[in-house]
Amino acid sequence: MNQDSLAYLPASKLARLLASGELTSVELSRSVLERAEHLNAQVNAFLGWDGEDLMAQAEASDKRRKADKALGFFDGIPVALKNNIAVKGSLLTCGSRMLENFVSPYDATVVERMKAAGMLVWGRLNMDEFAMGSSTETSYFGSTANPWDLTRTPGGSSGGSAAALAAGMSPITLGSDTGGSIRQPAAFCGIYGLKPTYGRVSRYGLVAFASSLDQIGPFGHCVEDVARMMEVLCGVDPKDSSSYPAPVSPFHAELELALTGGRPMVLGLPVEYFKEDGLDPAVRRAMDEVVAYYKGIGWQIKDVSLPNSHLAVPTYYVIATAEASSNLARFDGIRYTHRSESASDAVDVYFKSRGEGFGEEVKRRIILGTFVLSSGYHDAYYLKAQLVRTLIRNDFSKAFGEVDLVLTPTTPSPAFVRGERITDPLQMYLNDIYTICPNLTGLPAISVPCGFASQNLPVGFQLIAPHFEEVRLLTAARAYEKGNDWHTRHPAL
Amino acid sequence: MEHIDIGYTAKLARLELSKDEQELYSAQLGRILEYFHVLSSVDTSGVEPTAHANPLHNVLREDVAVPGFGAGPALANAPQQREDQVLVPRVIE
Numbered sequence: 001m002n003q004d005s006l007a008y009l010p011a012s013k014l015a016r017l018l019a020s021g022e023l024t025s026v027e028l029s030r031s032v033l034e035r036a037e038h039l040n041a042q043v044n045a046f047l048g049w050d051g052e053d054l055m056a057q058a059e060a061s062d063k064r065r066k067a068d069k070a071l072g073f074f075d076g077i078p079v080a081l082k083n084n085i086a087v088k089g090s091l092l093t094c095g096s097r098m099l100e101n102f103v104s105p106y107d108a109t110v111v112e113r114m115k116a117a118g119m120l121v122w123g124r125l126n127m128d129e130f131a132m133g134s135s136t137e138t139s140y141f142g143s144t145a146n147p148w149d150l151t152r153t154p155g156g157s158s159g160g161s162a163a164a165l166a167a168g169m170s171p172i173t174l175g176s177d178t179g180g181s182i183r184q185p186a187a188f189c190g191i192y193g194l195k196p197t198y199g200r201v202s203r204y205g206l207v208a209f210a211s212s213l214d215q216i217g218p219f220g221h222c223v224e225d226v227a228r229m230m231e232v233l234c235g236v237d238p239k240d241s242s243s244y245p246a247p248v249s250p251f252h253a254e255l256e257l258a259l260t261g262g263r264p265m266v267l268g269l270p271v272e273y274f275k276e277d278g279l280d281p282a283v284r285r286a287m288d289e290v291v292a293y294y295k296g297i298g299w300q301i302k303d304v305s306l307p308n309s310h311l312a313v314p315t316y317y318v319i320a321t322a323e324a325s326s327n328l329a330r331f332d333g334i335r336y337t338h339r340s341e342s343a344s345d346a347v348d349v350y351f352k353s354r355g356e357g358f359g360e361e362v363k364r365r366i367i368l369g370t371f372v373l374s375s376g377y378h379d380a381y382y383l384k385a386q387l388v389r390t391l392i393r394n395d396f397s398k399a400f401g402e403v404d405l406v407l408t409p410t411t412p413s414p415a416f417v418r419g420e421r422i423t424d425p426l427q428m429y430l431n432d433i434y435t436i437c438p439n440l441t442g443l444p445a446i447s448v449p450c451g452f453a454s455q456n457l458p459v460g461f462q463l464i465a466p467h468f469e470e471v472r473l474l475t476a477a478r479a480y481e482k483g484n485d486w487h488t489r490h491p492a493l
Numbered sequence: 494m495e496h497i498d499i500g501y502t503a504k505l506a507r508l509e510l511s512k513d514e515q516e517l518y519s520a521q522l523g524r525i526l527e528y529f530h531v532l533s534s535v536d537t538s539g540v541e542p543t544a545h546a547n548p549l550h551n552v553l554r555e556d557v558a559v560p561g562f563g564a565g566p567a568l569a570n571a572p573q574q575r576e577d578q579v580l581v582p583r584v585i586e
Contacts, residue, residue, distance in 0.1 A: 105566040198546045212545035241552035242545065314529045325506060332507070335579055336570035346584045347507075355509030360517075363508060367518055368525065370506040371497050384532050386542035391535070393543055426525055442546025467546075 006031045007168025008490045010221040011077050012228055012252075014171055018065065018076045025065070025076030028171075029058035029120060032078050036123070036169045039493060044144045045154075045164035047083055047093065049123040054078060057120040064118065073228060075118025080170040082161050083124040084131055085216065086205035087111050094207050095129040095139035098331050098338050098357030108205020109237045110174065110216055117232045123170060125160030129359045130328065131181055131209045133157050134431045137422050138361040145418070146188060147491040148456055152415040155185030158219075162189040165219045167493055172220060172229055176206055178213045179316055180410075180435025183447035186219055187410035187460025190449045190489065192226050192477070193219045197468050198442030199244030200230075202237035210323035211242070213316075213439040222487055223478040226446070227252035230470060246468045258475040265476055267294055267463075268304035268403030273434060280413035282453030287409055290450050290461050293483060294407075304399040304406065308391045309437070315392065316436040317429055318372050318385035325369025331357065364425060393441045396464070405476055406464040408434045410447040414457035434462060444470050448477045449486040458486075497522050 006014070006028060017023035033051050040046050061076035070076075081087065084094045086104040088111075093099045107115070114121055128138040136144040136159025144159045146152040147167035154163040158175025162185030165173045175182040177195035186193025194217045201216045208214060218229035231252065236245040269291070274284070291301050333339040333353025340352035358366065372381035399406055412433060421428045438445040444467070447460040465473040481487060499515045499522070510518070561567075564577040573580035 102570050105562055105569060199549070238554060242547055242549065244547060244549060308535075311532060311535060314532050317525070318529060318532070329507075333572070334581055337572070339572035343582065346582045349582060350507040351509040354507060355511075358508070360514075363510065363514065364518055364521065366506050366508055367497070367499065367502050367510075368522055371502045371522070374502065374505060380533065381529065383542060384535075384537065386544060387537035387540045388532055388535055389543040390540050391537070393546070425521055426528060429525075440543075440546070 007035055008221065009171065010225050011074065011171040012222065012224045015073050015077055019070070025058040025061040025120065026055065028076065029054050029078055032170060039167055039169055042145060042150060042493070043147055043163050043167050043169070044142055045126060045160045045167065045169060046080070047124040047126050047141055047160070048091065054120055054122040057122070061118055061120065071116065071118030072232070074232060076120065077172060078120040078122050078170055079114055079172045079174065080123030080125055080161070080164055081121065081173070082127050082158050082175045084127060084176055084207040085110065085174060087121055091124060092207065093124070093141070094131070095127045095141060096357065096359065096362070097140045100140070100338060102336060106205065109202035109239060110233050111205065113232055113235070119232070123164070125158070125164055125173060127160055128157035129362050130207070130324070131157040131176055131178055132324065132361050132365055134180070134184060134428050135416070135418070135422065136160060137418060138359055140359055143418055146415050147493055148190065148458060149415065151417055152457070153188070153418050155188035155415065157181040159185050161219050162186055162191060162193065165189070165221065166191050166491060168490065172218060172225060174216060174218055176214055176216050177439065178209050179320060179439050180432045182217045182219065183410050183435050183445060183460070183462060184432065186447040188415040188458065190458030190486065191219055191221060192223060192446065192448060192487065193217065194226050194230065194446045194473070195438060195444060196230065196234065196470060197246070197444040199242055200246065200444070200468070200470070201233045202235070202240040202243045204237055204239040208327040210320040211327060212323060213320060223255070223474055223481050224252050227255055227474045249471065251471055251474055254471045255475040255478050258471060259478055262475065264297070264299045265404040266300040266302055266402070267405050267407040267476070268302050268399050269407055270306045270309060271303050272306055272309045273408050278412045278430070279409065280453065283409050283411070283413060283459055286451040286459040287461060290407070290480070293480060297479060297483065302403055304403055306395040306399060308388065308395050311388050312392060312437050312440065313429060313433055315385045315388045316432070316440055317368070318381050319389065319440070321365045321369030322373050322382050323369070325366045325373065328362070328366055333357070361425070389440050392437060396437065396441050396443060400466045404472060408462045408464070410434060410460040410462040414453040414459055438464050443467060444473055446473050446477050448480055450480070450484070451486055497526065
């Protein structure tokens with residue numbers, strides 16, 4: 001098989017080819033490398049990779065399999081990571097000049113778990129600087145292109161992860177999601193992306209942006225890939241005190257069981273989300289078709305109200321910037337970051353190193369976050385946002401008393417043109433309107449590809465489930481996937 | 494319109510900003526705060542704040558020492574080091 005015939009095969013399909021002996025991990029890895037070398041100049045999804053290391057891991061995997069000692073279903077499958085997830089001995093730049101030369105001294109817990117499952121951890125994927133952005137344009141190392149239209153953004157902040165997968169450059173990728181940073185790029189690139197329940201996946205080794213909102217999650221070509229990847233990633237971790245001891249189930253098997261034996265589900269459409277003037281007609285049309293499909297398989301669609309949804313964006317940006325300004329205080333020029341050479345004394349090292357090391361969006365958010373936490377403004381902004389966060393959480397609790405899942409568009413519009421919004425931060429923030437509530441509430445959510453707007457631009461819808469109900473989420477995504485083939489279409493590259 | 498004293502706030506954040514950056518942020522953040530203003534009119538009386546979305550509180554473990562990095566790996570990224578310590582410009586004259 002050549003690189004192009006393997007490029008878009010789902011990881012679960014590749015894993016079956018490895019298990020049956022029709023494919024070796026060395027062959028697969030070679031094709032992945034060739035494709036990345038061929039395409040990355042156009043897409044700039046990867047900041048870098050170590051090809052020799054990938055091939056060495058592939059050889060070790062093939063040896064294990066030959067000895068009948070495969071470590072798991074995904075043994076031998078390459079997985080590329082957003083460059084804010086720590087891999088021992090590898091650069092961990094977070095798309096920032098501040099960490100341009102930072103080499104991680106340890107593995108993130110998710111990396112340990114993937115290695116224990118025999119997966120080949122390779123490749124550093126581009127991202128908005130410190131995950132702050134919705135277009136992968138704030139990276140210090142240049143922006144990433146959308147494989148469907150190179151003049152457009154792949155979304156962000158995990159734009160590299162989405163673009164690499166959509167372009168067939170790695171069969172599975174990981175991103176992180178603080179306000180939609182997995183789901184929005186998944187929608188823009190026509191693939192699946194899941195943000196787990198807060199606490200499902202350990203954050204140890206994920207560089208912190210907003211600690212009460214951040215979660216690591218997978219991108220995949222099909223629901224099974226996402227479900228099986230969740231089985232590798234999930235689990236309580238003593239190194240992350242916010243990780244939750246929820247039972248980890250065989251998601252991929254449970255969802256099939258739920259699909260064949262389960263009752264039809266009730267999906268809730270938030271009436272407020274469809275009143276929005278900003279909703280693109282193509283997205284609205286795609287949503288109508290999604291609703292029609294679910295009705296067609298006998299599921300019930302019900303209006304629900306999320307009366308505080310208009311407060312979500314300001315609430316999110318107060319909380320996220322406040323937490324970011326605190327988390328990013330560690331990058332001080334002293335211990336492991338960029339250090340300014342022109343500082344006049346020790347205190348000046350802080351000011352100059354941070355001024356030189358951080359880019360425009362990160363500085364903007366540090367200032368905003370510092371302001372909303374500062375004496376005299378804390379109660380009016382930060383505390384107020386935490387109170388409204390409770391109201392938003394209550395809205396969803398009430399909705400889940402009536403419906404099994406909430407169904408929304410993932411984004412108000414398809415992928416926008418690079419450079420178009422980067423000069424207007426408020427307009428960029430408004431792009432997150434549908435994705436931020438699952439972060440504020442800790443709820444799990446997935447973006448599912450559901451068609452195309454004009455100019456061949458992918459559109460996605462979002463499903464939101466109650467806490468720790470990932471199986472329900474995946475079951476509904478799979479029910480849609482069974483009758484639609486949008487996820488099997490790929491960009492012409 | 495709410496006003497952010499950018500110079501003062503940047504000082505709190507130990508962040509050097511150029512004059513151009515200060516002007517840019519001053520205009521942009523004014524507009525963003527204006528947008529945030531909708532929060533102030535929300536009735537939140539009797540509501541408890543949500544700090545995080547997790548049902549966990551006070552996660553404890555046994556106080557047992559485990560191996561950590563040695564000085565070598567811990568200092569590998571330090572901009573300057575000497576005798577297993579981070580080197581910084583003189584603090585006290």
